[in-house]
Amino acid sequence: MRGPPKNGRKNPRKSEGRPLSTTYRLPRLQATPYSECLPSVHEFREGDASLIAFDNSYARLPERFFRPVQPRPVAAPRLIRFNAPLADELGLDLDALDDDALARLFSGNALPEGALPVAMAYAGHQFGNFVPQLGDGRAVLLGEVLDRDGRRRDIQLKGAGETPFSRQGDGRAALGPVLREYVVSEAMHALGVPTTRALAAVLTGEPVYRETVLPGAILTRVAASHVRIGTFQYFAVRGDIDGLRALASHVIARHYPELAEFQDPYPALFRAVAARQAALVARWMSIGFIHGVMNTDNMTVSGETIDFGPCAFLDEYDPRKVFSSIDQRGRYAYSNQPGIAQWNLARFAETLLPLMGGREDENVEAANEALAEFGRIFQVRWLEAFRAKLGLDGDEPEDLPLVNDFLALMHRGEADFTLTFRALAKLAGGGPDAPLLANFSDAEGAADWLSRWRERMSADPRLPVERQAAMEAVNPAVIPRNHRIEEVIAAGMAGDFAPFERMLEATARPYEERPEFSAFMEPPKPEERVARTFCGT
Numbered sequence: 001m002r003g004p005p006k007n008g009r010k011n012p013r014k015s016e017g018r019p020l021s022t023t024y025r026l027p028r029l030q031a032t033p034y035s036e037c038l039p040s041v042h043e044f045r046e047g048d049a050s051l052i053a054f055d056n057s058y059a060r061l062p063e064r065f066f067r068p069v070q071p072r073p074v075a076a077p078r079l080i081r082f083n084a085p086l087a088d089e090l091g092l093d094l095d096a097l098d099d100d101a102l103a104r105l106f107s108g109n110a111l112p113e114g115a116l117p118v119a120m121a122y123a124g125h126q127f128g129n130f131v132p133q134l135g136d137g138r139a140v141l142l143g144e145v146l147d148r149d150g151r152r153r154d155i156q157l158k159g160a161g162e163t164p165f166s167r168q169g170d171g172r173a174a175l176g177p178v179l180r181e182y183v184v185s186e187a188m189h190a191l192g193v194p195t196t197r198a199l200a201a202v203l204t205g206e207p208v209y210r211e212t213v214l215p216g217a218i219l220t221r222v223a224a225s226h227v228r229i230g231t232f233q234y235f236a237v238r239g240d241i242d243g244l245r246a247l248a249s250h251v252i253a254r255h256y257p258e259l260a261e262f263q264d265p266y267p268a269l270f271r272a273v274a275a276r277q278a279a280l281v282a283r284w285m286s287i288g289f290i291h292g293v294m295n296t297d298n299m300t301v302s303g304e305t306i307d308f309g310p311c312a313f314l315d316e317y318d319p320r321k322v323f324s325s326i327d328q329r330g331r332y333a334y335s336n337q338p339g340i341a342q343w344n345l346a347r348f349a350e351t352l353l354p355l356m357g358g359r360e361d362e363n364v365e366a367a368n369e370a371l372a373e374f375g376r377i378f379q380v381r382w383l384e385a386f387r388a389k390l391g392l393d394g395d396e397p398e399d400l401p402l403v404n405d406f407l408a409l410m411h412r413g414e415a416d417f418t419l420t421f422r423a424l425a426k427l428a429g430g431g432p433d434a435p436l437l438a439n440f441s442d443a444e445g446a447a448d449w450l451s452r453w454r455e456r457m458s459a460d461p462r463l464p465v466e467r468q469a470a471m472e473a474v475n476p477a478v479i480p481r482n483h484r485i486e487e488v489i490a491a492g493m494a495g496d497f498a499p500f501e502r503m504l505e506a507t508a509r510p511y512e513e514r515p516e517f518s519a520f521m522e523p524p525k526p527e528e529r530v531a532r533t534f535c536g537t
Contacts, residue, residue: 052092054114054143057152057254058225061246066118071108071140072161072171074216076205079103080497081182081504083199086222090147090155090199106200106220108140108160115142119163123237124230124297125347127331132237134230134297135165138173141226152254154226155199159218174208176489177535178217179500181308183488185221187480187507188305193283194276195305197222215493224304227251229348230297236351244355255302264357267366274345274374276303281341282381285334286389287476288314288417292324292533294332294340296347309535313479315523316414317407323482325532338378346371389421390453391428391471393460402456405449413441416523421475428457429468476510478520482530 079099104110119136140160159173188195204216235243256272259265292310310324319335349367356363386403423436440446491499506517
């Protein structure tokens with residue numbers, strides 16, 4: 001079977017990415033016995049120490065924090081895409097590897113020297129129901145590197161096969177969810193949202209059995225760390241105070257080193273994590289992002305967005321919007337995300353209480369005060385974000401009702417979230433009213449609002465062109481729209497990765513209007529609307 005075309009670039013780091021295949025036939029959906037899979041997992045072990053300079057701090061924690069595990073080899077790995085700029089950022093020396101070698105590396109068929117692959121242990125509340133043992137059921141943490149800025153980053157294979165935490169699952173990932181996570185995580189990064197990143201995507205050449213038989217794939221994910229609120233819950237539910245203390249010390253050293261000298265660092269750790277989550281969720285809200293599964297095992301203590309399963313972006317504005325096929329009661333609807341983040345943080349606070357030095361009632365009171373502080377920080381961050389989206393300079397009492405009334409108009413008129421704010425930016429630059437008013441069914445109400453907005457803007461010292469530029473810098477022109485992602489997945493399932501590459505190009509510079517990508521700005525036609533998104537497990 002003919003594979004993807006070879007990439008002839010000598011220095012892929014200088015490219016915007018490294019698309020390694022566009023159109024080719026997918027392998028037959030027949031698994032090859034692992035014993036017949038070549039090369040072996042020791043392929044890169046001789047003379048390759050410079051490939052990836054691992055420094056595996058998590059693997060140095062007590063073994064009850066994880067289970068040592070080897071990625072399960074796959075039959076016929078083929079590289080879909082390698083993110084060369086990210087590899088350069090991580091300080092990975094992979095230029096000498098061709099496409100086949102990269103496919104073996106990022107499928108787990110070959111491991112570089114220094115990798116200490118483990119499956120991490122964690123628990124979690126899933127849709128409000130506590131599960132005392134989850135863990136990496138289909139992911140393998142290869143190890144950690146120090147990137148070019150000295151930041152510690154995890155490199156993880158997602159879909160790498162069964163682990164001790166798989167719970168009768170196959171440990172594999174289907175192609176569709178891998179493409180979704182690659183597109184959305186990289187788009188989130190381009191939008192300026194803290195997020196995990198995608199380093200590579202690989203076809204496995206093996207089937208994955210879900211409702212139907214699907215082609216398998218593996219995503220290589222990069223994160224500041226994969227420690228979650230659910231990781232703390234894993235030790236708390238077991239009454240493992242030593243484990244909690246060791247985990248908290250690890251997190252402080254890795255993410256919050258400024259807290260290391262505190263006599264009682266745990267209340268400060270909670271406040272720091274809460275502040276990052278408040279800022280993160282406010283950013284989600286400002287771009288119309290719906291995570292879809294905000295379980296405690298999907299909330300990192302680093303403040304990064306993680307796990308892009310049934311995620312989606314708003315087309316028409318509806319604060320109650322839910323896309324996830326498994327969220328039957330709307331627990332994780334768009335407008336519920338701040339409250340769910342606070343609920344998750346309350347569960348985090350519960351895990352830290354045994355570590356705190358004061359009396360229990362004092363610790364509970366302090367935790368409740370910190371939870372209230374999360375709400376205040378979120379409101380400040382949210383209003384800052386939407387002030388910027390509306391072009392409001394300074395801080396005036398009428399700003400909050402002005403924002404809320406604009407959103408209410410959008411909701412009544414089913415206005416497109418992204419395009420409406422973008423149209424307002426053009427109006428702020430001196431454009432006509434009509435393109436903005438066309439987004440609203442209540443034209444009279446919109447005109448009244450516009451009069452209030454202009455009055456508020458009258459004291460702004462900026463030139464119209466400066467105001468428009470500032471607004472367009474926070475109001476994207478292009479987002480990874482749901483119907484476009486579905487097109488990418490459908491094409492990929494047929495072996496055509498050109499739409500995948502095209503979408504990555506379109507979303508790489510989301511705040512620019514580039515004529516060649518104008519189609520990616522358009523909302524879906526009625527028949528193209530996506531009603532449900534799926535997790536893929």
